[in-house]
Amino acid sequence: MENKTLSDIKINLVEHSKINDIDFENLSFGNVFTDHMLVCDYTNGEWNTPEIKAYAPFTIEPSARVFHYGQAIFEGMKAYKDEQDDVWLFRPDQNYERFNKSAVRLAMPEVPQDVFIDGLKKLLQIEKDWVKRGNGKSLYIRPFMIATSSGVIASPSLNYRFCIILSPAKSYYSGEVKVVIADHYSRAANGGIGAAKAAGNYSAQFYPTKLANEKGFQQIIWTDDATHTKLEEAGTMNVFFRINDTLYTAPTSERILDGVTRKSLIELAKRENINVEVKSVLVEELIAAAKDGSLKEIFGAGTAAVVNPIAGFGYKDEYFELPKLEKSFALHLKEKLTNIQTKVEPDTFGWTVKI
């Protein structure tokens, strides 16, 4: 992989920022983008010079491989601003590593660290006014890569575009979340791309989620596709179950995303003296625990939502309401993790990286 230096990045700033037109108190997630984006093309077997320029539409062939064969991957990250107006990233090395794992699984080229990490830092320096303080505010970061070669033949693209776009954010989910346990549809196959952050995985979820919505559930807890007996993910997040005072989450696999929030919560829970076991929970175990009262909490974990408490779950024709706890692990861990991310509490793990 070639080595680029920051001086290689071409920078073309906009003349007028649109930041003053934005109401940062009333943002819906992922709809507003900052003034600039980073774009880096891969052609003739190598990465070109990255460019930071105005966020604007692409021009792309109707026959581009991304439209036909789905070579498209992404990451989700956030930047936070502390009380001293410094901007921080949370474990960017983890997202960078996972992005390149996704790239390999989809037969796409790996992105050099200088383009992904250093390019992101440079972009954030330029867009630092878009990172706001307090109240769960952050700047959501979306690195992604698409296949751009023309040609309707089912083989990997030769050309690719890597891009980073930024969107100011409040929080991802709101309101009470009820989930239904999947007993027919699935998000990932054994030996498939479920562990990659691949666009195609999400397209598989929308229709079953729509059916769930029609029955009053906001999300689906996905199960293993072969037997639908093991609990695996919740919507687009990893999932944790608290039975008595132990937290359970499934081990990562080819079907399950190796979530950065998931792994951080496991470490954080240990520090907080919460017993955590990385172990598949079976549907029948969950239902038994719901019935005997030992099931205390279920929550999703992901970059966008951080921690998303779940109010109850459905399975076939039954519905199980979860207790409303005064001292929930979900809210405790969310507060601790957010405090680390936003530098309110000391980061004893070395997870935060200053821009």
Next chain:
Amino acid sequence: MENKTLSDIKINLVEHSKINDIDFENLSFGNVFTDHMLVCDYTNGEWNTPEIKAYAPFTIEPSARVFHYGQAIFEGMKAYKDEQDDVWLFRPDQNYERFNKSAVRLAMPEVPQDVFIDGLKKLLQIEKDWVKRGNGKSLYIRPFMIATSSGVIASPSLNYRFCIILSPAKSYYSGEVKVVIADHYSRAANGGIGAAKAAGNYSAQFYPTKLANEKGFQQIIWTDDATHTKLEEAGTMNVFFRINDTLYTAPTSERILDGVTRKSLIELAKRENINVEVKSVLVEELIAAAKDGSLKEIFGAGTAAVVNPIAGFGYKDEYFELPKLEKSFALHLKEKLTNIQTKVEPDTFGWTVKI
């Protein structure tokens, strides 16, 4: 679904055709496109007026859902020219129906028949000089739909673009094809999108196929993801096995594409007094048949390749060469089907549709 009439199609023809620059004897599959394409956008809950205009790049948001969440489906069809210079489609109703089934599974809007079928016919009338006679020549047709709404939130797009592009073609595969039986990677999950012609399914195949290529195999025979014991598809095609004088092909399922060539070959084989059984063949049955000499042929079936004979297959560390037959079912059925498609033989099935 609203009803459009042909008079609703906007037509903007190019001033100068590029057809005289094309060497129709030396085409690589899917790389050259005709002068025009059909484009129809879905906005505010309805399909706009379709437009036939110059094949040219799109302008699309970096945050378009297709890049991030993979809502993208397509079809593959062909137009043929007969000796009287009439242009024919093969079972377009089947592709149209399947396209809309794919749309439903990916939470995308169904495309009206007037846009898909009548729009395609109008486009082919304009591009009829691009359909050449003889030698397996055809005009490959690629209808597709992508999600165009801006926004990095994992929910279905509100806006979509349906498009038909055309590419003059000779034949899809060439040379000897050896396949390897999947014992780890998979293309589709139970309850997943394997039966949809979804872009995301293809992105999952490229990396395992690359690994197979490195071992000297051109394609993979996919097996069921849960047990890897049932033979399901070959590369991007359906697959047939001839054991003694019976042809076997797997029943369609949520994991297997309901191929138009597959279903046509089943009917054609019956007419030709070939015994056909729609039944899963197990890996162990295939290997036993290869060892005792009862396995005579394996071939792929799909629109691009029509019929693709396979020379041999690998499984784990073994390789099994297939016999070279004087009278193969594959070549007989390919000839018969191609003769129907190109109007060399009478179409007793009513499959061909004149433009």
